Amino acid sequence: MRTALFTKSQRDQYANFNSVDLRTKSGKMVTVKLSASQIIEGGQAEGYLMVATDITTIAQTTQIIEHTVQARTREVEETRAKLVSSINSCSLVS
Numbered sequence: 001m002r003t004a005l006f007t008k009s010q011r012d013q014y015a016n017f018n019s020v021d022l023r024t025k026s027g028k029m030v031t032v033k034l035s036a037s038q039i040i041e042g043g044q045a046e047g048y049l050m051v052a053t054d055i056t057t058i059a060q061t062t063q064i065i066e067h068t069v070q071a072r073t074r075e076v077e078e079t080r081a082k083l084v085s086s087i088n089s090c091s092l093v094s
Contacts, residue, residue, distance in 0.1 A: 019055060031059040 019031050032052040039047045 019059060022052070030054050031056045 019033050021029055021031050023029055031054070033055050034050060034052050036048050036050045038045055039049055
């Protein structure tokens with residue numbers, strides 16, 4: 001479960017939360033981005049308006065991309081090490 005990170009703009013009393021995981025009524029886990037605005041009437045804080053945007057697909061795609069990049073990076077490093085070893089072996093034979 002992600003922790004909600006809170007940042008607040010003093011100018012417009014607007015808050016953003018990074019993504020959080022929530023369970024729906026059906027029990028399905030979804031990743032949402034939460035945002036909140038303070039409702040002010042007559043100079044008084046009357047309440048908050050909260051909006052949850054489902055970013056489950058974006059979060060899942062981001063994870064897939066990150067894992068793919070890590071795997072490819074490992075492959076490149078392994079290939080580089082083999083190439084360097086091969087070059088060093090060739091220079092020792094000559």
